[in-house]
Amino acid sequence: MRTVILRSSDGADHIVSSEAASLSRTVQSLLEELEAKEGEESPLIVPLPNVCDCTLRKVLQYCIQHTEPGTNLTGRIHVSETRRRDLEVWDRNYMLVSTDELYHLVMAAHYLNVPGLLELCCEGIANLIRGKSPQHVRQHFGLVNNFEKAEEEDIRRTNLWALVDEKELAKK
Amino acid sequence: MNNYAENICISVDDQETLDLDEEILLALDSEEPDVAHSAVVPSSKAQDSGSDVSPDPKRQRRLSPPGQSPGAILNSGVVNQAPAGESSHAEQAPSFPGVLGTVPPEMLFRILSFLSAEDLTSTAQACRYLRSATSSGVLWRRLFLARWGPIRDELDTVKEWERPPTWKERYMERDALELQEVCGSVSELMRPFYAQMTGAKRSISLGLNHPEDLPLANAQYAGRVVTWRRARGLPISAPEHHTCQGRCRYIELGKWVFVCEQCGWAHLCGDACTERVIDSSSDFMPVCPISGRVFPRMMTWVEEEMDMRDKQAEEGAYDYQEDFSTAGRLARAYVDGYNCTNEEELRQILQKKGLFKLQSDYWVNIPLVLSASGCSALAVNLETKLSDLQFRTSAVCSGKAFKVSLEQQTQEGAAKALAALHYEERCEVQRFSEPASAITFLAQGTPDGVPFPHPGVAVLIVRSSCPSNTSLSVQVISRRSLARKRDRRLLQAPAMAPAPAPSSNTSVLVPGYGFPAAGMVATPVPAPAGAPSAASQPGFPVAAAAAFPGMFALGNKSVGSNSSSGTLLLTSDMPDTVLPPIVVPPPIATVQCCCYNSSYSSVFNGPGYGSGCCCGGQNDCCPPNGLAICKGRGNYCFIIVTVSSVVVAFAFCLGFATFYGARVLRQRARMAAAEEAARRAVEMVPKKTVEQSVDTEGIARECPVCWDNVTRNADWALFSCRHGTCDTCYRRIVALPASAASCPLCRMSLVEPRPSTALASAPGASMPVEASSNRPLP
Numbered sequence: 001m002r003t004v005i006l007r008s009s010d011g012a013d014h015i016v017s018s019e020a021a022s023l024s025r026t027v028q029s030l031l032e033e034l035e036a037k038e039g040e041e042s043p044l045i046v047p048l049p050n051v052c053d054c055t056l057r058k059v060l061q062y063c064i065q066h067t068e069p070g071t072n073l074t075g076r077i078h079v080s081e082t083r084r085r086d087l088e089v090w091d092r093n094y095m096l097v098s099t100d101e102l103y104h105l106v107m108a109a110h111y112l113n114v115p116g117l118l119e120l121c122c123e124g125i126a127n128l129i130r131g132k133s134p135q136h137v138r139q140h141f142g143l144v145n146n147f148e149k150a151e152e153e154d155i156r157r158t159n160l161w162a163l164v165d166e167k168e169l170a171k172k
Numbered sequence: 173m174n175n176y177a178e179n180i181c182i183s184v185d186d187q188e189t190l191d192l193d194e195e196i197l198l199a200l201d202s203e204e205p206d207v208a209h210s211a212v213v214p215s216s217k218a219q220d221s222g223s224d225v226s227p228d229p230k231r232q233r234r235l236s237p238p239g240q241s242p243g244a245i246l247n248s249g250v251v252n253q254a255p256a257g258e259s260s261h262a263e264q265a266p267s268f269p270g271v272l273g274t275v276p277p278e279m280l281f282r283i284l285s286f287l288s289a290e291d292l293t294s295t296a297q298a299c300r301y302l303r304s305a306t307s308s309g310v311l312w313r314r315l316f317l318a319r320w321g322p323i324r325d326e327l328d329t330v331k332e333w334e335r336p337p338t339w340k341e342r343y344m345e346r347d348a349l350e351l352q353e354v355c356g357s358v359s360e361l362m363r364p365f366y367a368q369m370t371g372a373k374r375s376i377s378l379g380l381n382h383p384e385d386l387p388l389a390n391a392q393y394a395g396r397v398v399t400w401r402r403a404r405g406l407p408i409s410a411p412e413h414h415t416c417q418g419r420c421r422y423i424e425l426g427k428w429v430f431v432c433e434q435c436g437w438a439h440l441c442g443d444a445c446t447e448r449v450i451d452s453s454s455d456f457m458p459v460c461p462i463s464g465r466v467f468p469r470m471m472t473w474v475e476e477e478m479d480m481r482d483k484q485a486e487e488g489a490y491d492y493q494e495d496f497s498t499a500g501r502l503a504r505a506y507v508d509g510y511n512c513t514n515e516e517e518l519r520q521i522l523q524k525k526g527l528f529k530l531q532s533d534y535w536v537n538i539p540l541v542l543s544a545s546g547c548s549a550l551a552v553n554l555e556t557k558l559s560d561l562q563f564r565t566s567a568v569c570s571g572k573a574f575k576v577s578l579e580q581q582t583q584e585g586a587a588k589a590l591a592a593l594h595y596e597e598r599c600e601v602q603r604f605s606e607p608a609s610a611i612t613f614l615a616q617g618t619p620d621g622v623p624f625p626h627p628g629v630a631v632l633i634v635r636s637s638c639p640s641n642t643s644l645s646v647q648v649i650s651r652r653s654l655a656r657k658r659d660r661r662l663l664q665a666p667a668m669a670p671a672p673a674p675s676s677n678t679s680v681l682v683p684g685y686g687f688p689a690a691g692m693v694a695t696p697v698p699a700p701a702g703a704p705s706a707a708s709q710p711g712f713p714v715a716a717a718a719a720f721p722g723m724f725a726l727g728n729k730s731v732g733s734n735s736s737s738g739t740l741l742l743t744s745d746m747p748d749t750v751l752p753p754i755v756v757p758p759p760i761a762t763v764q765c766c767c768y769n770s771s772y773s774s775v776f777n778g779p780g781y782g783s784g785c786c787c788g789g790q791n792d793c794c795p796p797n798g799l800a801i802c803k804g805r806g807n808y809c810f811i812i813v814t815v816s817s818v819v820v821a822f823a824f825c826l827g828f829a830t831f832y833g834a835r836v837l838r839q840r841a842r843m844a845a846a847e848e849a850a851r852r853a854v855e856m857v858p859k860k861t862v863e864q865s866v867d868t869e870g871i872a873r874e875c876p877v878c879w880d881n882v883t884r885n886a887d888w889a890l891f892s893c894r895h896g897t898c899d900t901c902y903r904r905i906v907a908l909p910a911s912a913a914s915c916p917l918c919r920m921s922l923v924e925p926r927p928s929t930a931l932a933s934a935p936g937a938s939m940p941v942e943a944s945s946n947r948p949l950p
Contacts, residue, residue, distance in 0.1 A: 103275070110279055122279065125272075126286030130377070134297035141272050143299045155303065159293040161347065161374065 004031065005045045006060070012053040013045075020063040021046070024112035048112070055108045058101070062117050065090055095124040099140065102128075273301060280305055288377035289315050289343060312339035318378055320346060347374065396425050397438050406436035422462050430462050439463075877901040877916050893920040 002018040006027070022028035030046050038044075048056065066087070097105065102124055109117040129137060138145060147155065272280060284306060287295065292315075296306040316339055337345070354370045355363050400423075422430040422439070430439045439462050872881045873888060875898035882888050882898045889902035895917040897905070905913055906922065914921045 106275060106279060110276060118279075118282070122282040123286050125275075125283045126291075126377075129283075129287060129295055130291050132291075132294065134294050137295055137298040137302075141298075143272065143302070145298070146300050152297075155297055159296055161290070161293070161344070161371065 002044070005043060006056060007045055007047045008051050008053045008056040009049050010053050012056075014056060014060055016060055016064065017067065018044070020060065020067040023063045023067060023116075024059075024114045026111065026113045050111045051108045052104070055101075055104045058097075058105055059108050059112060059114065059117065062094060062120075063114070065094075066116060091120055095120060095127075097124075099128065277305075281308070281310075284308075284311055285314065286377055287311075288375045289347075290374040291377070307338070307340055309339040312343050314378060315376075316343045316346070319343075319373060319376065397429065397431055397436075400425060400431060401436045404436065424463075875901055877905075891915045891920065891922065893918050 003015050004018045004021045004027075006014045006016060006021060008014070018031065022031060027046055027048075031044060034044050034046070051059070095102075102121060105117075106121040106125065109121050128140065132140065137143065145152075272283075275283070284292065284295070289312070292306045292311060296303045351367060351370050354366050358366050421433045423433055425431050425438075431437070432439075870883055872883050873896070874881055876895075877897050878901050880898050887899045888896050889899050890896045891902075893915050895915050897916060901916075905916065907913075911921075
């Protein structure tokens with residue numbers, strides 16, 4: 001098993017196994033190119049200018065966890081049941097991060113093209129949105145309400161559910 | 173070096189594993205400072221020593237922050253690392269659009285596809301960008317299909333002209349319907365609970381892996397995939413994930429159905445394709461690498477803002493405060509028109525907005541661009557009572573169907589519309605399709621024959637099955653003089669008596685552009701030269717003031733109503749499907765035009781279709797609604813046609829009656845003959861003679877009842893079914909009540925115990941029973 005050095009945007013190096021690194025398709029293709037260019041012997045340094053140190057560290061946590069022995073490269077297909085459950089628990093704990101960090105994680109996962117992580121992050125963001133009222137969504141994600149008044153009224157009306165509608169009517 | 177690298181690997185690994193044993197923790201606790209110090213090399217050194225491993229100083233800080241032992245970090249685990257990461261990100265994080273705004277659009281799509289219908293609606297109300305993102309038909313389609321399964325024949329029920337409802341609308345509608353059904357069938361007491369249960373279905377969310385999979389797609393394709401898998405020896409149920417990392421080859425098994433050669437993973441490249449990637453070579457369009465299908469691009473936050481700014485810059489000259497709906501713009505334009513003090517100002521506005529001014533008896537060509545939903549509209553102001561308007565459309569694409577409808581609101585109607593929300597006048601020109609390049613529509617007014625009796629706003633809506641972005645040219649002709657006697661007579665009806673149009677008859681027409689990009693267009697009402705004209709028409713400012721709410725109501729008309737154009741005006745959603753092309757019926761015959769300029773097919777020659785002549789019914793030779801053969805012959809033609817049709821009908825009736833009468837007579841005779849024959853046949857039936865069977869005297873026979881052997885014929889009795897018993901048993905059976913007396917072998921009932929008399933009268937005769945029972949019954 002070879003080791004690969006991943007260099008983040010602020011110059012920090014991370015050493016991981018090539019197996020874990022190639023969980024990211026971007027790194028995988030870069031590695032293939034490098035290998036073809038420089039041969040087997042020389043150390044493989046992959047510069048990742050779009051990912052900062054902390055985020056890369058976080059991504060690598062995921063990669064290492066998901067390439068441990070008994071884990072298939074792409075995830076959970078041939079994994080035993082207990083291992084899979086452990087991984088799920090691990091994933092859930094892994095997603096306990098702040099919104100900002102989650103955002104950086106999504107961008108990094110998008111850039112590095114790690115399918116499993118990408119899915120996990122999207123689900124994480126979706127979980128943040130879930131069950132929130134429009135005001136809360138705005139508050140949480142720092143959005144600005146750029147609707148005009150009449151337009152807002154219009155939108156509120158088109159997005160009314162039947163039950164809510166009935167309740168409102170009953171109140172009136 | 174190797175040792176060194178491993179060392180770090182372990183440290184990274186261990187630090188990030190949650191389920192560490194206590195022992196390891198303790199062991200690491202003692203080792204950790206060592207590892208941290210040995211692992212950290214300043215980056216300057218790393219550069220000096222080439223490829224040496226060199227974790228950043230930051231890393232050192234992370235590993236052992238001041239005032240906290242490394243063991244504490246380990247104990248706190250991953251969760252507590254978050255604040256540290258956050259603080260380091262806080263400086264770089266963009267503040268304004270937030271997470272959802274800066275995430276790439278296709279990622280946003282992925283995020284949104286985790287949401288349920290309820291969440292989508294609340295997200296849509298957060299801001300404009302999210303509204304446009306969440307109204308994507310793809311998301312709602314998945315939710316719809318997952319909840320109710322595929323819908324069939326839905327394209328047939330949607331009329332060609334109407335914009336098909338978006339999936340969101342469909343979802344909401346179906347949901348309301350379901351709720352109604354459920355709540356309608358239960359008692360008052362249980363209703364809230366049932367409503368809650370049904371409402372809970374809205375919060376069902378799907379993962380990424382539940383896009384329209386094969387069961388939802390065509391059953392035929394599903395079968396094909398299963399057959400293919402079986403032939404390859406692969407498991408029939410699909411693998412959850414794709415295992416080949418996208419390096420395998422795909423086989424196309426049907427339209428948009430692809431199967432991986434190695435693992436049998438099936439991909440259905442529908443609207444909700446999850447495999448799409450952004451292709452930088454083709455203008456950043458999302459492309460599915462498997463099928464090669466290209467998807468429409470979602471606008472990013474920045475692009476949308478730019479777009480908005482451009483629009484604002486365009487309209488900045490008029491400093492509009494609100495720019496949210498087409499109806500609002502229309503109303504504003506009306507106000508503009510009234511605010512003009514003189515002709516010069518009006519002309520300036522007209523030039524700026526690219527408006528056209530139309531005078532009576534003139535025509536003007538207006539370019540129209542069909543939007544994606546296949547329609548386009550322009551507002552027409554009918555300032556005075558016009559006789560009719562004529563629209564000539566020169567279509568680039570032939571063989572497509574067109575429909576032009578003109579909807580008019582009167583002054584009173586606009587005021588009324590505040591409460592009633594319906595149109596006062598609705599004038600519709602029938603569907604017209606013709607494989608020619610120029611098509612003429614003649615707006616025919618209300619059903620009682622009065623075309624446009626009221627001045628006011630009219631909205632001309634052109635719908636077509638041409639592909640979007642087709643440029644059409646609509647020629648609007650305002651005709652003041654009434655050419656036809658009939659029309660004049662109708663117009664002179666006492667209730668609606670309109671004055672012939674004065675010379676100040678002007679209309680301003682505005683070209684409409686495709687929705688929703690530029691929205692519908694505005695129509696300033698020009699104040700005719702000189703102030704008194706405005707004063708002399710006191711209704712007009714009222715109309716202008718009322719136009720805003722009136723038209724607004726028009727735009728907001730509910731989806732489910734009969735009128736489709738109400739929704740057409742204000743739609744901002746992209747329609748899911750392009751209208752299907754309309755099949756033009758083959759022409760029955762080709763008729764020469766009465767002007768001898770062109771020929772047209774006679775399919776369209778009939779009431780409602782116009783004459784089809786090149787003159788468009790302008791010449792007297794060519795009545796717009798008449799038969800083409802009648803040209804120039806006036807009423808004689810009508811008489812001839814009527815008389816001949818009456819004669820033909822009479823002849824037909826006569827022939828039918830003759831034929832039918834003859835048939836009835838023939839049938840009756842045949843029946844009588846058959847009856848006669850039957851009667852004769854009954855009479856002719858010969859009477860059966862008494863059958864003398866073979867002499868059985870002396871042969872031993874066994875009675876089936878008492879098992880006695882009988883040799884003498886006199887001791888043997890026969891039933892009517894020709895089964896026999898010994899004489900004693902026979903008597904016993906016959907003596908039974910009538911319902912129980914039956915043949916012991918075949919259970920044939922002996923209705924009349926007649927043989928007893930026969931036996932009594934001739935006990936010694938050979939086979940007396942048989943003789944008596946075989947006699948035909950009267």
